[in-house]
Amino acid sequence: MKPYVPQYVGTITKYVFVDSPDITPQDIATAAYEIAQGIMIKETCFGCQITGSPEDVERIINHLQKLDPYRIYVKDRGFPPGDARRCRADLGGARPGYLGHEYEMDLARYITYGLQETDRMTNEKLKITADQKVPRPEMLDIEILESLMKEE
Amino acid sequence: MAKVFIYPATSLILSTLVTRFGHQPLGSAISIREHIQTPGFDSPPIQITSDDPQYGLKWAAVEVPSGIRGRMSLYGPLVEEADAAIIIDEPDLAFGCMGCARTNELLAFMLREKNIPRLELNYPTSKEEGVTFVAAIKEFLKNLERQ
Numbered sequence: 001m002k003p004y005v006p007q008y009v010g011t012i013t014k015y016v017f018v019d020s021p022d023i024t025p026q027d028i029a030t031a032a033y034e035i036a037q038g039i040m041i042k043e044t045c046f047g048c049q050i051t052g053s054p055e056d057v058e059r060i061i062n063h064l065q066k067l068d069p070y071r072i073y074v075k076d077r078g079f080p081p082g083d084a085r086r087c088r089a090d091l092g093g094a095r096p097g098y099l100g101h102e103y104e105m106d107l108a109r110y111i112t113y114g115l116q117e118t119d120r121m122t123n124e125k126l127k128i129t130a131d132q133k134v135p136r137p138e139m140l141d142i143e144i145l146e147s148l149m150k151e152e
Numbered sequence: 153m154a155k156v157f158i159y160p161a162t163s164l165i166l167s168t169l170v171t172r173f174g175h176q177p178l179g180s181a182i183s184i185r186e187h188i189q190t191p192g193f194d195s196p197p198i199q200i201t202s203d204d205p206q207y208g209l210k211w212a213a214v215e216v217p218s219g220i221r222g223r224m225s226l227y228g229p230l231v232e233e234a235d236a237a238i239i240i241d242e243p244d245l246a247f248g249c250m251g252c253a254r255t256n257e258l259l260a261f262m263l264r265e266k267n268i269p270r271l272e273l274n275y276p277t278s279k280e281e282g283v284t285f286v287a288a289i290k291e292f293l294k295n296l297e298r299q
Contacts, residue, residue: 001193001194001195002193002194003191003192003193003194004191004192004193004194004195004199005191006188006189006190006191008189009189010189012185013185015164017164073164073165073167073168074167074168074171075162075163075164075167075168075177075179075181076167076177076179076181076182076185077181077185078180078181078182078183078184078185078187078188078198079184079185079188083188085196085197085198086197097162099245100160100162100163100164100245100246101164103244103245104163104164104165104245105164107165107275107276107282108165109279109282110276110277110278110279110281110282110285111165111168111169111276111282111285111286112282113279113282113283114276114279114282114283114284114285114286114287115172115286117283117286118283118286118287118290121287126287126290126291127291129283129284129287129288130284130287130288130290130291130292132284132287134273134274134276134281134284134285136274
């Protein structure tokens with residue numbers, strides 16, 4: 001076993017995703033570079049990744065969210081950008097994890113609409129909406145399943 | 153500001169909403185970051201060493217496969233730290249190998265057993281459901297502040 005010396009200790013990395021008709025990932029990256037002050041920013045096809053001290057990353061994200069408040073999504077990342085254990089340049093093929101992002105970005109338009117609508121709601125309306133039950137298709141009854149199996 | 157465990161622990165949507173409404177999301181990235189920023193022996197890709205399945209014994213019994221105990225060493229501390237939890241029921245994106253599936257089951261079970269405020273809901277499939285989804289999370293997180 002060889003010793004492991006970590007890099008970028010004390011930093012955090014955050015993903016910034018954008019799904020907007022007005023703002024492109026390039027705009028996001030450019031806006032981030034403008035106030036970066038030495039913070040590591042990596043432009044990606046979905047937005048950018050920001051690595052630095054928690055205060056600096058927070059500062060840049062607050063600035064980016066003003067560009068399109070309802071359509072910018074942010075989450076933590078464990079690895080810094082370009083890490084040889086995760087980066088496609090080293091591994092080849094698709095990077096594990098993007099499947100989840102792809103799935104959730106398909107739903108982002110519903111969340112954006114939800115954020116816009118709930119921001120216009122009064123407290124009472126919000127409470128009523130929050131308590132609404134969303135109808136779900138019923139699960140297959142176990143007895144029906146059993147009868148189907150017996151028919152086979 | 154409350155610490156809110158999100159399930160799926162990698163969820164972009166939940167992470168964004170929890171942060172937006174003024175709380176701290178607890179997801180897998182936090183544990184992974186801690187692992188890869190701690191010096192020790194080289195054990196790629198996420199620095200899970202043989203110590204981790206032992207540490208996972210705190211949350212999973214010894215007869216549970218080491219893959220689950222290793223994963224629980226990432227999630228267990230977050231669950232203990234959590235003041236509240238938001239759980240998406242049967243999320244399509246959280247599929248994986250049997251180790252992931254069983255860890256997810258154990259995780260959901262632990263969150264349901266723990267005596268903390270909990271919100272369970274499904275991913276929206278339309279704009280109208282999106283409004284209900286966001287409203288439910290907003291209302292839940294607003295109530296956390298009062299508690």
